[in-house]
Amino acid sequence: xxxxxxxxxxxxxxxxxxxxxxxxxxxxxxxxxxxxxxxxxxxxxxxxxxxxxxxxxxxxxxxxxxxxxxxxxxxxxxxxxxxxxxxxxxxxxxxxxxxxxxxxxxxxxxxxxxxxxxxxxxxxxxxxxxxxxxxxxxxxxxxxxxxxxxxxxxxxxxxxxxxxxxxxxxxxxxxxxxxxxxxxxxxxxxxxxxxxxxxxxxxxxxxxxxxxxxxxxxxxxxxxxxxxxxxxxxxxxxxxxx
Amino acid sequence: xxxxxxxxxxxxxxxxxxxxxxxxxxxxxxxxxxxxxxxxxxxxxxxxxxxxxxxxxxxxxxxxxxxxxxxxxxxxxxxxxxxxxxxxxxxxxxxxxxxxxxxxxxxxxxxxxxxxxxxxxxxxxxxxxxxxxxxxxxxxxxxxxxxxxxxxxxxxxxxxxxxxxxxxxxxxxxxxxxxxxxxxxxxxxxxxxxxxxxxxxxxxxxxxxxxxxxxxxxxxxxxxxxxxxxxxxxxxxxxxxxxxxxxxxxxxxxxxxxxxxxxxxxxxxxxxxxxxxxxxxxxxxxxxxxxxxxxxxxxxxxxxxxxxxxxxxxxxxxxx
Amino acid sequence: xxxxxxxxxxxxxxxxxxxxxxxxxxxxxxxxxxxxxxxxxxxxxxxxxxxxxxxxxxxxxxxxxxxxxxxxxxxxxxxxxxxxxxxxxxxxxxxxxxxxxxxxxxxxxxxxxxxxxxxxxxxxxxxxxxxxxxxxxxxxxxxxxxxxxxxxxxxxxxxxxxxxxxxxxxxxxxxxxxxxxxxxxxxxxxxxxxxxxxxxxxxxxxxxxxxxxxxxxxxxxxxxxxxxxxxxxxxxxxxxxxxxxxxxxxxxxxxxxxxxxxxxxxxxxxxxxxxxxxxxxxxxxxxxxxxxxxxxxxxxxxxxxxxxxxxx
Numbered sequence: 039x040x041x042x043x044x045x046x047x048x049x050x051x052x053x054x055x056x057x058x059x060x061x062x063x064x065x066x067x068x069x070x071x072x073x074x075x076x077x078x079x080x081x082x083x084x085x086x087x088x089x090x091x092x093x094x095x096x097x098x099x100x101x102x103x104x105x106x107x108x109x110x111x112x113x114x115x116x117x118x119x120x121x122x123x124x125x126x127x128x129x130x131x132x133x134x135x136x137x138x139x140x141x142x143x144x145x146x147x148x149x150x151x152x153x154x155x156x157x158x159x160x161x162x163x164x165x166x167x168x169x170x171x172x173x174x175x176x177x178x179x180x181x182x183x184x185x186x187x188x189x190x191x192x193x194x195x196x197x198x199x200x201x202x203x204x205x206x207x208x209x210x211x212x213x214x215x216x217x218x219x220x221x222x223x224x225x226x227x228x229x230x231x232x233x234x235x236x237x238x239x240x241x242x243x244x245x246x247x248x249x250x251x252x253x254x255x256x257x258x259x260x261x262x263x264x265x266x267x268x269x270x271x272x273x274x275x276x277x278x279x280x
Numbered sequence: 281x282x283x284x285x286x287x288x289x290x291x292x293x294x295x296x297x298x299x300x301x302x303x304x305x306x307x308x309x310x311x312x313x314x315x316x317x318x319x320x321x322x323x324x325x326x327x328x329x330x331x332x333x334x335x336x337x338x339x340x341x342x343x344x345x346x347x348x349x350x351x352x353x354x355x356x357x358x359x360x361x362x363x364x365x366x367x368x369x370x371x372x373x374x375x376x377x378x379x380x381x382x383x384x385x386x387x388x389x390x391x392x393x394x395x396x397x398x399x400x401x402x403x404x405x406x407x408x409x410x411x412x413x414x415x416x417x418x419x420x421x422x423x424x425x426x427x428x429x430x431x432x433x434x435x436x437x438x439x440x441x442x443x444x445x446x447x448x449x450x451x452x453x454x455x456x457x458x459x460x461x462x463x464x465x466x467x468x469x470x471x472x473x474x475x476x477x478x479x480x481x482x483x484x485x486x487x488x489x490x491x492x493x494x495x496x497x498x499x500x501x502x503x504x505x506x507x508x509x510x511x512x513x514x515x516x517x518x519x520x521x522x523x524x525x526x527x528x529x530x531x532x533x534x535x536x537x538x539x540x541x542x543x544x545x546x547x548x549x550x551x552x553x554x555x556x557x558x559x560x561x562x563x564x565x566x567x568x569x570x571x572x573x574x575x576x577x578x579x580x581x582x583x584x585x586x587x588x589x590x591x592x593x594x595x596x597x598x599x600x
Numbered sequence: 601x602x603x604x605x606x607x608x609x610x611x612x613x614x615x616x617x618x619x620x621x622x623x624x625x626x627x628x629x630x631x632x633x634x635x636x637x638x639x640x641x642x643x644x645x646x647x648x649x650x651x652x653x654x655x656x657x658x659x660x661x662x663x664x665x666x667x668x669x670x671x672x673x674x675x676x677x678x679x680x681x682x683x684x685x686x687x688x689x690x691x692x693x694x695x696x697x698x699x700x701x702x703x704x705x706x707x708x709x710x711x712x713x714x715x716x717x718x719x720x721x722x723x724x725x726x727x728x729x730x731x732x733x734x735x736x737x738x739x740x741x742x743x744x745x746x747x748x749x750x751x752x753x754x755x756x757x758x759x760x761x762x763x764x765x766x767x768x769x770x771x772x773x774x775x776x777x778x779x780x781x782x783x784x785x786x787x788x789x790x791x792x793x794x795x796x797x798x799x800x801x802x803x804x805x806x807x808x809x810x811x812x813x814x815x816x817x818x819x820x821x822x823x824x825x826x827x828x829x830x831x832x833x834x835x836x837x838x839x840x841x842x843x844x845x846x847x848x849x850x851x852x853x854x855x856x857x858x859x860x861x862x863x864x865x866x867x868x869x870x871x872x873x874x875x876x877x878x879x880x881x882x883x884x885x886x887x888x889x890x891x892x893x894x895x896x897x898x899x900x901x902x903x904x905x906x907x908x909x910x911x912x
Contacts, residue, residue: 044397117380125398275348
């Protein structure tokens with residue numbers, strides 16, 4: 039990995055453009071702000087609700103989407119990826135480096151936010167510290183899975199951002215809620231399943247069990263690495279009408 | 281030439297027998313559009329110019345050679361390794377693409393350093409320093425590339441491609457945007473590298489550059505290889521097109537009459553102070569002219585082949 | 601615009617060279633009015649909304665989303681046709697069908713939002729990214745006209761996407777009614793709310809998308825920002841209001857485009873078409889309309905200002 043540091047460094051610099059970084063920090067801090075808002079208004083924020091709806095369903099996939107598509111996609115789109123391709127580096131190394139950056143950035147934002155939100159919301163159904171940390175790990179795992187999936191997606195198409203949005207909003211938001219049999223095709227459901235394990239909440243319909251959820255996340259990451267590497271090793275420069 | 285070597289495979293090893301670039305019946309099509317049509321050639325040490333009008337397929341061919349495009353048919357071998365899907369090949373290859381933007385937020389030094397590190401160059405900082413001095417970017421090396429002029433950007437790209445001392449150098453329209461002094465400097469640099477045993481292939485549609493720099497040319501037109509080799513030899517081969525000579529002599533009119541009697545001569549034209557003669561047989565004419573002039577008692581002052589330029593060769597080839 | 605001058609070259613020749621008369625002349629004919637220019641740019645924007653005039657790839661996303669918006673209408677017509685055959689007993693099914701006019705807007709809201717996020721950056725960002733704005737502004741096209749035409753094109757494209765399915769639904773239900781008279785009587789009150797709500801939806805969402813896309817030429821930033829502004833506020837509002845009647849929560853609704861549209865939708869259908877009174881309302885209806893108008897004016901104004909001031 040040491041020899042891949044320059045790759046990681048240049049990806050980090052590319053992704054963390056000044057404006058984008060601040061916007062992502064703002065987006066990530068929303069759960070904390072909302073929890074604070076509710077407490078300031080005298081209400082009792084419900085930890086699991088905030089974490090489930092605002093974090094796992096909204097903020098986490100959005101962050102992973104932005105970082106995931108920026109890590110590889112922005113370089114492919116503006117053409118600077120070519121300088122990474124014409125190097126004696128196996129393509130899957132490149133892919134892994136990009137995924138590492140995207141996943142790490144997502145986790146770096148999402149983990150502390152989860153912990154903070156959990157600590158602030160001490161109303162009904164307050165979470166113990168162990169539960170909060172467990173939840174933070176779950177969110178990190180889910181965010182990493184999303185990030186890897188979106189990095190792989192951006193190796194296939196230049197429209198990864200909008201396709202990823204369609205997946206999150208349409209597939210995970212609408213369809214797999216309606217069609218029970220397809221729940222295992224949803225990273226969100228896997229994350230929610232793991233989260234339910236941590237908090238012990240029972241929902242209807244019942245969340246996916248531990249084994250299934252973990253398997254889904256692992257499969258997503260493995261599949262992303264595999265498919266992304268295959269695609270990247272066959273990378274062809276786009277014609278002028280790209 | 282340098283003490284900073286790449287981790288493995290120095291140019292000396294590759295200058296060994298065998299060509300550095302072997303293009304074997306390569307074609308590339310996009311649906312119904314054939315961008316490169318059954319091209320074959322092989323290159324070893326020296327400078328070769330890839331010449332062709334815009335849209336001829338020069339960039340596509342360079343991308344095929346640099347492993348950035350998959351050949352629809354045929355194969356490309358660079359430094360003994362197939363170009364497609366063999367990233368290890370890039371240790372010996374430097375590419376200066378035409379179109380691709382560079383990371384604007386990096387300085388030239390950072391960009392070259394990045395390239396050096398990704399190539400695994402031992403002592404990357406020293407190599408970076410050396411190559412930045414070579415392209416004369418020392419003063420601007422610590423400003424972001426998006427503040428550069430076009431010529432400076434070009435030089436930064438070249439620096440990035442040179443830092444690992446590649447045996448094969450591929451350049452797509454490298455002199456674009458360079459002022460004359462930079463161009464001369466770069467030409468000298470490339471010629472020096474070729475003399476040291478490197479294989480350099482550059483594309484251009486500016487004939488003077490190719491004429492000045494290239495030992496041999498590859499003329500490509502509409503995806504096909506129209507001609508290859510030294511352009512003067514190519515001119516000799518164009519036998520269905522008469523050569524034109526411009527002659528100054530003591531009596532143009534009588535010389536013209538004498539020449540027209542010779543079967544090798546197609547035509548003669550008298551201009552102001554000059555005689556233009558068209559002939560099919562370059563060699564034969566060169567021997568016949570002095571003989572005819574002596575017999576007629578005419579003194580020859582100046583004989584110039586007028587369409588031996590790369591330009592005439594080129595325009596002939598692409599108009600066929 | 602300057603007067604076109606007669607630039608006919610003179611025929612000339614000398615020993616050294618000649619100039620040939622190619623018949624090249626300045627244009628002396630009629631020139632179209634400013635309005636025509638605006639209309640043609642509007643038309644081009646409208647076509648670009650759906651990727652018409654570019655390759656097949658550009659059409660995938662907009663047509664898919666527009667198609668998805670159509671599906672509920674088609675399904676509803678199918679159901680209505682079956683119900684109509686069932687005769688009078690079927691009218692009870694009618695009232696519990698989930699695909700009704702006043703729920704249609706929220707059903708396709710997510711498609712409209714995705715459409716905005718996908719296409720607005722194309723319409724507003726491409727010209728800036730490729731630096732072609734000087735080409736527009738150095739012609740006789742005032743900057744204001746450019747901005748208006750672009751916004752108009754986006755709004756028009758969105759309007760098509762929102763109204764065509766509902767029109768289809770309307771016609772379908774008309775045709776499957778017992779007889780034209782009762783059909784018209786039953787369905788026509790819904791026309792006005794459909795139109796007004798559609799207009800508010802596209803103006804609001806389009807305006808927000810336009811202001812973001814025109815300030816952020818990079819496509820990925822713009823798309824992400826637009827989507828974030830659409831989907832995050834409703835979640836926050838829901839969370840805040842769920843945990844009690846906090847005073848802030850009531851006003852927070854006014855910052856969430858999705859919620860505002862829900863409320864205006866309800867208000868319009870209640871006013872004109874006897875719609876159900878299901879939404880919990882903390883603020884008077886007029887507050888939502890004021891909020892909508894304010895946001896529309898603000899976003900349109902900022903977009904126009906952007907093009908007024910952009911340095912080319």
